[in-house]
Amino acid sequence: MSTHAAHTVAVRTHGVDMFFGDGETKVTALKQADFEANRGELIMLVGPSGCGKTTLLSVIAGTLTPQTGTVEVFGQRLDGLSQEELTTFRRKHLGFVFQSFNLIPTLTVLENVMVPLLIQGAAHDEAVAKARAMLEKVGLKGREYGQPNALSGGQQQRVAIARALVHEPSLLICDEPTSALDKDTGAQIMQMVRDLSRSPERCVVVVTHDHRIFRFADRIAEMEDGRIRRVVEDASLLDTNHL
Amino acid sequence: MYRLALNMLFGDRAKLAMLLCGLAFSALLMAQQTSVFFGIMSWTYTPVYNIRAPIWVSDPMVEQANDAKPMRDTDLYRVRSVDGVAWAAPLHTSFLQARMQDGNFKLITMVGIDADTFAGAPAVLSQGLIEDLRLPNTVIVDEWGAQLMGRVTKGPDGKDVVIPLKVGDTFEVNDLEARIVGICKVRRAFTGGPFVYTTYDRTKLYTLGARRTLSFMLVEPQAGVDPVKLCARIEADTGLKAWTSDTVIWSWSDRSLARNTFWWFWKNTGIPFSFGTAVALGLFVGIAVSGQTFYSFVLENLKYFAAIKAMGAGMGVIARMLLVQAFTAGLLGFGLGVGMAQAIGRAMIEKGMPPFIMFPQIFWATLALVLGISLVSAIIGIIKVSRVDAATVFRG
Ligand SMILES: Nc1ncnc2c1ncn2[C@@H]1O[C@H](COP(=O)(O)OP(=O)(O)O)[C@@H](O)[C@H]1O
Ligand SMILES: [Mg+2]
Numbered sequence: 001m002s003t004h005a006a007h008t009v010a011v012r013t014h015g016v017d018m019f020f021g022d023g024e025t026k027v028t029a030l031k032q033a034d035f036e037a038n039r040g041e042l043i044m045l046v047g048p049s050g051c052g053k054t055t056l057l058s059v060i061a062g063t064l065t066p067q068t069g070t071v072e073v074f075g076q077r078l079d080g081l082s083q084e085e086l087t088t089f090r091r092k093h094l095g096f097v098f099q100s101f102n103l104i105p106t107l108t109v110l111e112n113v114m115v116p117l118l119i120q121g122a123a124h125d126e127a128v129a130k131a132r133a134m135l136e137k138v139g140l141k142g143r144e145y146g147q148p149n150a151l152s153g154g155q156q157q158r159v160a161i162a163r164a165l166v167h168e169p170s171l172l173i174c175d176e177p178t179s180a181l182d183k184d185t186g187a188q189i190m191q192m193v194r195d196l197s198r199s200p201e202r203c204v205v206v207v208t209h210d211h212r213i214f215r216f217a218d219r220i221a222e223m224e225d226g227r228i229r230r231v232v233e234d235a236s237l238l239d240t241n242h243l
Numbered sequence: 244m245y246r247l248a249l250n251m252l253f254g255d256r257a258k259l260a261m262l263l264c265g266l267a268f269s270a271l272l273m274a275q276q277t278s279v280f281f282g283i284m285s286w287t288y289t290p291v292y293n294i295r296a297p298i299w300v301s302d303p304m305v306e307q308a309n310d311a312k313p314m315r316d317t318d319l320y321r322v323r324s325v326d327g328v329a330w331a332a333p334l335h336t337s338f339l340q341a342r343m344q345d346g347n348f349k350l351i352t353m354v355g356i357d358a359d360t361f362a363g364a365p366a367v368l369s370q371g372l373i374e375d376l377r378l379p380n381t382v383i384v385d386e387w388g389a390q391l392m393g394r395v396t397k398g399p400d401g402k403d404v405v406i407p408l409k410v411g412d413t414f415e416v417n418d419l420e421a422r423i424v425g426i427c428k429v430r431r432a433f434t435g436g437p438f439v440y441t442t443y444d445r446t447k448l449y450t451l452g453a454r455r456t457l458s459f460m461l462v463e464p465q466a467g468v469d470p471v472k473l474c475a476r477i478e479a480d481t482g483l484k485a486w487t488s489d490t491v492i493w494s495w496s497d498r499s500l501a502r503n504t505f506w507w508f509w510k511n512t513g514i515p516f517s518f519g520t521a522v523a524l525g526l527f528v529g530i531a532v533s534g535q536t537f538y539s540f541v542l543e544n545l546k547y548f549a550a551i552k553a554m555g556a557g558m559g560v561i562a563r564m565l566l567v568q569a570f571t572a573g574l575l576g577f578g579l580g581v582g583m584a585q586a587i588g589r590a591m592i593e594k595g596m597p598p599f600i601m602f603p604q605i606f607w608a609t610l611a612l613v614l615g616i617s618l619v620s621a622i623i624g625i626i627k628v629s630r631v632d633a634a635t636v637f638r639g
Contacts, residue, residue, distance in 0.1 A: 087552075094554070119244065
């Protein structure tokens with residue numbers, strides 16, 4: 001806690017190796033991946049398909065445990081935690097936005113947003129109140145009792161953002177949040193992520209292919225073959241042909 | 244969270260309908276088939292219902308109520324002299340051919356009752372008076388029998404119409420006239436019927452002077468005498484067999500004539516087997532349909548359960564969600580199925596065919612079965628969800 005880094009670093013992976021299967025079919029998804037994200041930062045992970053972005057995101061999110069290396073999220077070491085401990089960690093500290101929204105179609109919009117609160121054991125009424133307030137923030141007031149499938153893609157992703165932030169997680173994880181959306185909607189969504197999640201106590205990691213949203217990033221980490229190739233602050237410095 | 248689990252279940256009406264159909268079908272088959280089975284089996288001890296008496300006495304070799312091994316008339320006096328017997332009345336039953344007015348022969352069950360006491364007489368007459376049986380050559384026929392023995396003619400539309408027998412009609416048994424003086428209501432039987440009641444003495448004429456006509460004796464204990472104890476005394480004193488007339492087939496009393504009759508048919512006929520096969524097949528289909536539907540419900544929701552898992556729900560919570568879903572569907576399906584079974588049963592009772600008895604045991608067994616199916620489905624779902632990696636949520 002005494003060093004400057006301890007105050008600013010939100011996520012750090014060091015020397016992470018992750019492979020799937022073994023023998024003939026062994027696939028190395030991450031090799032010696034070193035990654036850092038700071039508090040208050042929106043960082044993007046970019047790179048060609050199959051370079052390991054989703055895998056790294058899963059490792060940071062505690063849904064995958066790497067074979068080697070250390071993972072630290074808001075001062076908590078994830079490597080070495082049991083499945084239960086990881087589950088508890090995710091419940092308290094993580095918010096997720098998925099490429100395919102992953103909203104439960106048989107529940108109402110409001111109920112979908114309530115899920116993280118209910119998982120935390122919140123009382124029903126309290127969850128309703130918080131979810132309503134959050135839906136208002138993402139501009140979906142009046143849509144609470146509709147079905148997610150009745151909404152447009154952009155609206156659905158806004159519901160997902162509300163769900164990801166309703167329990168005020170420290171780390172917001174977004175995997176290709178705009179790839180199912182058109183350009184303008186994607187930009188709106190990123191604007192919203194940025195506006196709502198900007199906080200010195202929070203960190204946002206966004207995996208994307210979508211260069212149209214690079215401008216929303218504070219920094220961009222470029223991945224290649226399972227490791228971070230370089231980190232840039234300005235998207236124009238990226239070799240976009242490479243993506 | 245459980246409220247949401249229920250909303251997830253109710254959110255997909257089509258799936259829910261399928262699931263409920265499967266469960267209701269299992270419950271219906273189980274409840275319906277077993278109730279009909281017990282209904283039909285209850286026909287086997289119909290005599291015990293129709294002929295009310297606290298104690299029945301028979302030849303020691305008799306095993307069940309439809310089995311008559313006639314005794315000597317003198318046995319009646321021996322039974323009457325047993326301590327604790329208030330009265331004992333003779334009863335005759337036999338299968339005979341009746342020759343109808345149009346010359347057709349019909350198989351009937353003749354029941355001869357004591358003309359002094361009318362012990363064993365049908366409880367309800369829809370036409371006529373029981374006392375008229377004391378007139379010469381008279382009989383009382385049961386309603387359904389009157390229909391079976393009725394005359395078939397062509398109606399105005401050319402279709403066959405049955406004109407049931409009525410008071411005043413006659414037929415012949417062994418060339419002796421039988422004149423109907425009453426129509427009674429009795430329960431249908433598995434073997435036997437139409438039931439033709441006459442007096443015990445007259446059965447000797449109708450059976451052309453059979454040497455022995457005493458099929459059973461109906462015994463009333465003196466006030467305060469325990470029927471079971473009296474049965475034992477009758478057996479000890481006379482060497483005959485004495486039965487109680489309770490109709491609780493689940494009882495352990497091996498003196499119950501109804502119970503012995505039921506289990507005799509259980510052991511000696513293929514009825515339980517064929518019903519058992521039908522029930523088992525139905526259950527198999529029901530379990531397959533509902534298990535399969537719940538499984539596909541889980542599969543369809545698997546990615547959402549994975550997302551919930553990723554968001555930090557432990558397997559305990561997810562397991563309970565699945566159990567809530569499965570048991571709710573189970574209870575609803577059970578209610579529907581048993582309700583339908585009851586409705587069908589009622590309709591069938593109204594038509595008089597086939598019989599339907601839903602014992603509480605059937606109700607509870609069906610409930611247990613449906614909840615069992617739910618539990619198994621839930622467990623399969625839980626295993627499925629527990630195997631899914633939370634990391635899969637990131638994969639398209
Ligand atoms: N569960 C898995 N089993 C086997 N191979 C996997 C699995 N997940 C990812 N991979 C492989 O790991 C590599 C990195 O995948 P991924 O992290 O999804 O890349 P990206 O998200 O950058 O497209 C790919 O070669 C992929 O095929
Ligand atoms: Mg990916």
